[in-house]
Structures are given as structure tokens and as C-alpha cells.
Amino acid sequence: MNYQKIILPTLPQVDTIIAIFLLKKFGKEKYPGIENASIEIWTEIPKGETEISLNEKGYFLIDIGGGKFDHHFKGKSASQIVAEDLNLEEDPALSKLLAFAERADKYGLGTISTDQIDKAFGLTGLISDLQKIYPYHPQKIVDLVLPLIEAHYLEEKRRYKELPEEFEKKLKEGKAEVFVVKQGKKKLKVVAIESDNPSMVGWLRSTIGQKADVVLQRASSGHTNIITRPLKRVDLTLSVALLRKEEAIQQNRGEIPPVDLIKPGKIPQVPEWYYDRATNSILNGGLNPKGTPPTSIPFERIKELIREGLSYLSLRKTYFPKVQKSQYFLEIRIPIEIAKLIREKIESVSAGIKLHLPQNYHITLLHLGEYSSQEIISLFKKIQSILKEIKPFLIKIDSHNLKEGVIPGYEAKAFYFLISEGSKELNKIHSKIKKIIPRFRTQEFFPHLTIASISPGFEEKIIKEGKIKLKEDFEIKIPINKIRLTEIVKKPDGRVVYKTKKDFLLGE
Incomplete structure (x- = not known):
């Protein structure tokens, strides 16, 4: 008997696609030809035919005809029935697939997340999209989805079988080591391994693996990466400093200031090591080390340095003090x-509205975010190089452009004047500065001058009905000849102080 067709009653869904995957992947010995069988849709089986008679003609029925693989009224999903038929139900690499099929078919849940993007790009949502695009081509739907199922299975197989076997082998060969380091009050489980397998780090950190807090992986190329488990919040500051210092010694690059040794990202003196604070890892090229030279430090020495770096947390405060940063x-x-003239134009305000002091009137160009003093000073020349090309200009505010609403990045309802003239120049400055600043707070920019606000703590009615009444129509032109860099200083008592860091003159 050679199977040529797989028959479904409806367009392929999560459950039936997983069942087809199991048959094509594992059923070719029991069901010859099934691996190449094409997909067809029947609403019912032909009169006079049975599952057995159709099997003899090369048809394999799923969820139709009331036969062996029709899950209706059996309390199981079709994929579960196929898995049991092929003795696969105990395979841990298939457990998530079978659970997903049951959830999608039996409970109709699919992607559980309430996030609309998760739902749209979850497998259930994507299959639904394919059904609408290819309503008469079930084979196309299956062909597009099967590689995704295959990829998941292969990764699960690695996690449950291949990776544990490789790890045990590496332990026996002396190419893997497990040790515990105490960092402050934390006990950190560290695994060091020589492996080219990109899935190894994830498995070692997982609950089905070694639950490692820190993983050191050395590739055959010599590239070495140190990855941590995010929830453990491992302090890598001293570790990266020791690695960079040792690299400089190995390659005769001279002394490096301690403040440079702990900088995030790459430092020019030691391009081999990238300190990634976002993922809390130290990377010697990462998964794709192209362009990054392998470290010259022997792996045994790296393990010693990581032990020392993780253990001596107290030394970090002594030799590598925390760099103070401000906004x-x-x-x-x-x-x-x-500013006083603008304030005088206000006749009255509703209850709950807080007028800003004239001495605080300003137009925000760009929030730079958090920088150290050294970092911010290094930006002075870059900013001045932009502003020297901008000549002084005028902006205008007028009574017809008094607006109200919530400004991006500002929680309270605000009252502000839109800049009616000069906004083009302000947008130009904003755009040019963004290009030369390494990092900044991303938010919508529209030139405006805020003069008042309502705290969100007030009743909704007060917030909604709050108004500002002006004495008369007016327009005021304001000369712009400099841009100010302001530091936000937080005092120990909680007060916030705004400190002028530098004034940049336009056109100079």
C-alpha cells in the first residue's frame, strides 16, 4: 500500500498540520509514501467507500470518515492520535507541539496572549491569514508552515537529547566545568564549556539544562562569550575590567585607565571584548564573530579571571567606583x-491649573538621557560644530496658537503655545543634533512653549474643563541666539535642581 493523498475535511489548521508533520517525519515506514503525499480537502467521503477501502487506494484520512484518525468524539486531538499510533507520545521534544495542538483544537485558545501583535504573529494567527490567502490551496498552507514546525522540533530535540548528551561528553573529556561562586549574598552557578553549538548557552541556562547563572562558551575559533541569566542580575563590572586588562597585557598594549576598562560597548584599546549591559553579557564576537578577532587569553585563564571578577564584588567599589551619571x-x-511679558498676557486660570514661573520658560529641543560628566563633555565639540552653521533667528508665539493637551513624555495635561514662526529652524536643529548624539530619549518633537499644567491627581472634570483666559490677542517675537545644555541634578533630599552645563552660541 502506497499513500499518495492526505485527506482533510477543512483547510489545514494547527492540529491537522502538526498531525501531518508527525506522519511525514516519523510515519514513512508504517505508512509508505506518506512523506510525499499531497493534501486535498473533502467535505465527506464518497458513497460506498470506507477508511479501509480508501487506504487501499492510497488515501490517508485525518478528521474525516469516522475512522482511526478522526478525532471527533474521541476526546483527543488528531495530532495526539497520530503520536500514539507512532509511539511518539512520550517524546519530550514533541510535548510542546502536542500541547499546542490540543489547546488550539480542544479549547480553541491558540495564542493565549492578549497582546494584539502577539496574536497577529502567533502561529495560529498566521495560519488563519494563510487560509484567507490560499482558500483553494491547502498544500500551499502546509508547505509554508511545516518548516516552522520542523525548526521547533529540531531545537527541542537538541534541548532534550543532543545538548544533554554533548554536555555529558564534554564533562568526561574535561572540556566542560561546573563551579559555584559567591557574589555578595548570591550564589552563582557557573558553567564553562568548549563548544561550537549555538544552542548550548540557552540550554545550560534553562530549567531543563543546568540552570546556570553564568555561562562561558569557548568556540573552536577561540572566540569566547560570557552570558548570564537576566533574573540573577549578575555584576560583571570587575569581570570585564579584568578581561580587558589581561587582553592588553597579552598583546602588549600598555596600561588602560580603570574608568575605560568598565565602559559599556567596545573600547578602542581592547576591541576583542564588547560589554553589553542590555543583555548583561561580555562578548568576544557573539554568535557571529565576523570582524572581531578571537581573544588571545587561554580559556583556563579566562575561567580564573571570571572566578575572581565574580567573587571579589567588594573590590569593584574600591578600584572601579561607580561612575556618577545625570540626565x-x-x-x-x-x-x-x-517671559514676564508672556505671563502678563494671562488674565485668569481655572482651578487646578499651575502656572509655570517665567524664569522657567523654555523650549525643549532634545532629551539626551543619562550621561557621565566625561561623556557629556566629549559631546561639546560635536554639538558646537552643528550650531556654528546655524545663524541666529526669530521665533514667534501668538495668542491664536495657545493649545492644551498631553505632551509626549509629559504625564500631566499642559497648556502651551505652538511656535508659529521659526519652527522650521527648530526642527532643523533638532534633526541635525540627533544625528551626532550617540543616544537620546526617543519621542515626538514639535516646537512649543509650555506655560502651565494640571496635575493628573485632580478630578477628571477639573482636568477636562481647565482653561486659561488671555487678556487680549497678541504676538511676540523672540530672538534665538543660543542653545543651552542643562543638567538635571537630584539632591539627596529628593529635590531636583536644573543646572546650566553649557551655552552654545549660534553661528560661532
């Missing part, structure tokens, strides 16, 4: 005489 933003400060 910074670029602004245009309104001259006090003009």
Missing part, C-alpha cells in the same frame, strides 16, 4: 523680560 537635555531658555 541632560538641550533647551532654548526664553529671556526673562520676554
Whole structure:
């Protein structure tokens, strides 16, 4: 008997696609030809035919005809029935697939997340999209989805079989080591291994693996990466400093200041090591080391350095003190005489509205975020190089452009003047500075001058009905000849102080 067709009653769904995957992957000995069988849709089996008679003609029925693989009224999914028929139900590499099929078919849940993006790009949602695009081509749907199922299975197989076997082999060969390090009050489980397998790190950190807090993986190329488990919040500061210092010694690159040794990212003196704070890892090229030279430090020495770096947390405070950072933003400060004139144009305000002090009137150009003093000073020349090309100009505010609403990055309802003239120049400055700043807070920019706000703690009615009444129509032109860099300083008592760091003159 040679199977040529797989018959379904409806377009392929999660459950039936997984059942087809199991048959094509594992059923070719029991069901010859099934691996090449094409997909067809029947609403019912032909009169006078049975599952057995159709099998003899090369048809394999799933969920139709009330036969062996029709899951209706059996309390099981079709994929579960196929798995049991092929003696696969105990395979841990298939457990998630079978659970997913049951959840999608029996409970109709599919992707459980309530996030609309998760739902749209979850497998259930994507299969639904394919059904709409290819309503008359079930084979196309199956052909597109099977590689995804295959990829998942192969990775699960690695996690449950191949990776544990490789790890045990490496232990016996002396190419893997497990040790515990105490960092402050934390006990860290560290695994060091020589392996080219890109899935090894994930497995070693997982609950089905070694539950490692720190993994050192050395590839055959010599590239070595140190990866941590995020929830453990491992301090890598001293570790990266020791690695960079040792690399410089190995390659005769001279002394490196301690403050440079602990910098995030790459440092020019030691390009081999990238300190990634986002993932809390130290990378010597990562998964794709192209362009990054392998470290010259022997693996045994790296293990010693990591032991020392993780263990001596107290030394970090002594030799590598935490670099103090502040928040910074670029602004245009309104001259006090003009600010007072604007304030005088306000006749009255509703209850709950807090008028800003004229001396605080400013136009925010860009929130730079957090920088150390050394980092911010290094930006001075870059900023000045942009602003020297910009000539002084005028902006205009007028009574017709008094607006209200929530400004991006500002929680409270605000009252502000849109800049009616000069906004083109402000947008130009904003755009040019963004290109030369390494990092900044991303948010919508529209030139405006905020003069008042309502705290979100007030009743909704007060917030909604709050108004500002002006004495008269007016327009005021304001000369712009400098941009200010302001530092936000947080005092120990909780107070926030705004400190001028530098004024940049336009056109100079």
C-alpha cells in the first residue's frame, strides 16, 4: 500500500498540520509514501467507500470518515492520535507541539496572549491569514508552515537529547566545568564549556539544562562569550575590567585607565571584548564573530579571571567606583523680560491649573538621557560644530496658537503655545543634533512653549474643563541666539535642581 493523498475535511489548521508533520517525519515506514503525499480537502467521503477501502487506494484520512484518525468524539486531538499510533507520545521534544495542538483544537485558545501583535504573529494567527490567502490551496498552507514546525522540533530535540548528551561528553573529556561562586549574598552557578553549538548557552541556562547563572562558551575559533541569566542580575563590572586588562597585557598594549576598562560597548584599546549591559553579557564576537578577532587569553585563564571578577564584588567599589551619571537635555531658555511679558498676557486660570514661573520658560529641543560628566563633555565639540552653521533667528508665539493637551513624555495635561514662526529652524536643529548624539530619549518633537499644567491627581472634570483666559490677542517675537545644555541634578533630599552645563552660541 502506497499513500499518495492526505485527506482533510477543512483547510489545514494547527492540529491537522502538526498531525501531518508527525506522519511525514516519523510515519514513512508504517505508512509508505506518506512523506510525499499531497493534501486535498473533502467535505465527506464518497458513497460506498470506507477508511479501509480508501487506504487501499492510497488515501490517508485525518478528521474525516469516522475512522482511526478522526478525532471527533474521541476526546483527543488528531495530532495526539497520530503520536500514539507512532509511539511518539512520550517524546519530550514533541510535548510542546502536542500541547499546542490540543489547546488550539480542544479549547480553541491558540495564542493565549492578549497582546494584539502577539496574536497577529502567533502561529495560529498566521495560519488563519494563510487560509484567507490560499482558500483553494491547502498544500500551499502546509508547505509554508511545516518548516516552522520542523525548526521547533529540531531545537527541542537538541534541548532534550543532543545538548544533554554533548554536555555529558564534554564533562568526561574535561572540556566542560561546573563551579559555584559567591557574589555578595548570591550564589552563582557557573558553567564553562568548549563548544561550537549555538544552542548550548540557552540550554545550560534553562530549567531543563543546568540552570546556570553564568555561562562561558569557548568556540573552536577561540572566540569566547560570557552570558548570564537576566533574573540573577549578575555584576560583571570587575569581570570585564579584568578581561580587558589581561587582553592588553597579552598583546602588549600598555596600561588602560580603570574608568575605560568598565565602559559599556567596545573600547578602542581592547576591541576583542564588547560589554553589553542590555543583555548583561561580555562578548568576544557573539554568535557571529565576523570582524572581531578571537581573544588571545587561554580559556583556563579566562575561567580564573571570571572566578575572581565574580567573587571579589567588594573590590569593584574600591578600584572601579561607580561612575556618577545625570540626565541632560538641550533647551532654548526664553529671556526673562520676554517671559514676564508672556505671563502678563494671562488674565485668569481655572482651578487646578499651575502656572509655570517665567524664569522657567523654555523650549525643549532634545532629551539626551543619562550621561557621565566625561561623556557629556566629549559631546561639546560635536554639538558646537552643528550650531556654528546655524545663524541666529526669530521665533514667534501668538495668542491664536495657545493649545492644551498631553505632551509626549509629559504625564500631566499642559497648556502651551505652538511656535508659529521659526519652527522650521527648530526642527532643523533638532534633526541635525540627533544625528551626532550617540543616544537620546526617543519621542515626538514639535516646537512649543509650555506655560502651565494640571496635575493628573485632580478630578477628571477639573482636568477636562481647565482653561486659561488671555487678556487680549497678541504676538511676540523672540530672538534665538543660543542653545543651552542643562543638567538635571537630584539632591539627596529628593529635590531636583536644573543646572546650566553649557551655552552654545549660534553661528560661532
